[in-house]
Amino acid sequence: MIEYLQHTEEITAREIIAVQQPAYIKEAELIGFDGIPALQEKPKDIQASHEQFAGYRKEGKLIGVISYEKNMHHLTICRLVVHPDGFRKGIGRALLQFVIDQNEDAEKIEVVTAEENTPAVSLYAKAGFQKAETIKAAEGLLLSVFHLYPERKVEVVPYNEKWAEYFNEEKERLKLVLGPEIVAVHHIGSTSISNMAAKPIIDILIEVKTIEAVSQYDTQMKAIGYTPKGENGIAGRRYFQKGGNKRTHHVHVYEKGNPAIERHLLFRDYLRAHPKIAEEYAVLKKRLAAQHPDCINQYIQGKDGWIKTAEKNAKRWKEGRNNADGSVVCYNSENDENGGLTL
Template sequence: MIECLQHKEDITAREIIAVQQPAYTKEAELIGFDGIPALQEKARDIQASLEQFAGYRKDGKLIGVISYEKNMHHLTICRLVVHPDGFRKGIGRALLQFVIEQNEDAEKFEAVTAEKNTPAVSLYTQAGFQKIKTVKAEEDLFLSVFHLYPKRNVKVVHYNEKWANLFEKEKERLKLVFGPEIIAVHHIGSTSIPNMAAKPIIDILVEVRSIEAVNRYDAEMKAIGYTPKGENGIAGRRYFQKGGNKRTHHVHMYEKGDPAIERHLLFRDYLRAHPKTAEEYAILKKRLAARYPDSINQYIQGKDEWIKTAEEHAKRWEEGRNNANGSVVCYNSENDENGGLTL
């Protein structure tokens, strides 16, 4: 059984040491290097650690331990040890999978092991990790660095009335961060369209006085859970993601007057005004999500032709509306791949 470990407790810290000491002793023999720092650790060192720990117990006895550190959505495996009594029983693989499953929002996992530690190298490789580089740590010690980038699952769900409230709450958080820099905040994307099935990600468009000024707020955005992505492929925009691989919010910021603002709002308003068209789009998205649950790119490509047709309809619709007031607005959609929009 795998459980989270309260490593600050003395008895648990001693259990962890009782697993890792013999495990690292075996590794030292395997790789021909006896200077592994963890061999010198005591229970007090475990208690002082800022890592998160999980353990595998059999008949109540701790025989496997994994620990990690998480910075935003990047997770680093710090130790993965199995007592010699538990070798070749799948315990290390189970612990690694546990951490991956418990951190669905992680965008990157990193692990480092000795190049000569073939069981560990095989474990990470079989789990889908890719070797990124080799680092020389000591005269006779080379370390292999592995990365895993989990794929984002494509999931389209039924419309949720809570999405509007989630937008309002996030709107207030953004206003607290940016203050007078903000001119207006709009709910866009499929979650802004009543009864529309969508990926459950709240898209927010923010009009600001100066797009360059937005750069000064990256630290504040990180503090409320966002990852700054810069322009992210669209000139004149600032883009932020929240939730890592288990995305919850996208924020698109444009300077007042940027034509992208009108483009986003027009497509939203067009679908709001045409429920049958919105339902047609929802059916397409559900079908594509079921067909390509692990490929966001194929999901996007499958929507491309429909979106192009809808764009033309939206243009004509807007031109008809504007005949009454003399203004003309053009529309050119942006999708997930090049714009991060969750339509």
């Protein structure tokens, strides 16, 4: 059984020491280095730690411990120890997976272990960690740094009427930060289309006066939970993510007049005006999510062809030509109550 530990309590801190002391003694013998700092730790050191601790208990006895620190969406594993009585029973792997599962928003997980600690190196490699670098920590001691970049989970859920409310709430927060630069704020993406199944991420498009001025607000954006990503592959854009790998919001910022603004709004209004086409898109997304639940890139690639075709049809629709469903309409972007249509 794995549970979070109240390490600030003395009795729990003593339990942790009782596990890690013999574990680190064994590691010291294995790597031929007896200067492991944790060997000198006392219960009071554990109690004073800012790490988050979890433990594996068998019949009530603590036999495995893992601890970590988290800064935004970067997680660092500080210790992973198993009492010698629990060696080679899958306890270390279970503790590691517990931390990964409990931190679904983590974009990067880092851990450091002695290069000669072959059981630990093997454990991290099997869990998908990649060696990033080797550090010389002391004479005769080399440390291996491992990184894991968890894939975002692909989840498409039924339409939620609160998505519009979530957009409005976030719009007000963003106005407090970017207010002096804002020209307009739009709800875009699938969560902006009534009755459409979607990934539960609120996409927000902000038009600003000058795109170069946006970067000066990065610190304030971080303060309300966003990660600034710069252009992130699209020239003329500033992009922000919220929620790490458990994404909740995307903010796309463009300077007023950028063609991408019209493209996003037109795609949204086209689907709002054509429920049958919107449903076709929803069916595609559900199928792709089922096929690629652990690979967001394949999910995105699977939609690419459909989106390009829909964008071409949306342009024809705007120009008043025959649509994919055979109807002819005239586009009016100011007529929001009717999905941008003058019938």
